[in-house]
Amino acid sequence: MRVFSAPEVLDSEEFLDVPDSDTTELLVLRLSTLGTMLTRWQSRKIRIKLRSYWVKLIEDSCKQIMDAARTTNAKTMGPVPLPTKKRIYCVLKSPHVHKDARFHFEIRTHQRLIDILHPTAQTIDSLMQLDLPAGVDVEVKL
Known part of the structure; x- marks a missing residue:
């Protein structure tokens, strides 16, 4: 040999x-x-990470993604709620005096994680056809 x-x-x-x-x-x-x-x-999988400022939008998007994956018989895991990030901004109330008077604004970013195991070409096609709301940021990793 x-x-x-x-x-x-x-x-x-x-x-x-x-x-x-x-x-x-x-x-x-x-x-x-x-x-x-x-x-x-x-052991291929698609990892989808969703971010939004509104809980209702992110939950609706998760439901659409899960339905699209389940119709093609792909195994799904999630949606897993990730910790909410809270950003606080401190702004002066008055432009000249009253340095102690301030406004506090916060933005909460809600996150969800969905894994689709053993995706087929049909699964990927159905995910590409989804029309998700504009207020949801979608990050896809293969």
Whole structure:
């Protein structure tokens, strides 16, 4: 049996003769590498992260995404509510005097996470056809 390798490994030889005793060991190594590649391909998932200032919009968007994924028989996980980020802005009430008088404004950003496991081409097509509201930020990772 001949095993091909890079020239820098074999010192300018193009191939190496391997005895039959090492053949099974090499074959097991190749099959285990192929098995890990196959499990990586099968464990594909789409991770969708939604952000919005309004809870109702983000919940409606999650429902639309979950319905689209379930109609194509894809396994879904979520929506998982992530911690709400709260940004507080402090603004002076008066432009000249009264330094102690201030307004406090806050913006709350609500977040949800949805995982779609083993998506098919039909699943991706149905997700692309969705018309989500303008107040929802969608981030998709494969």
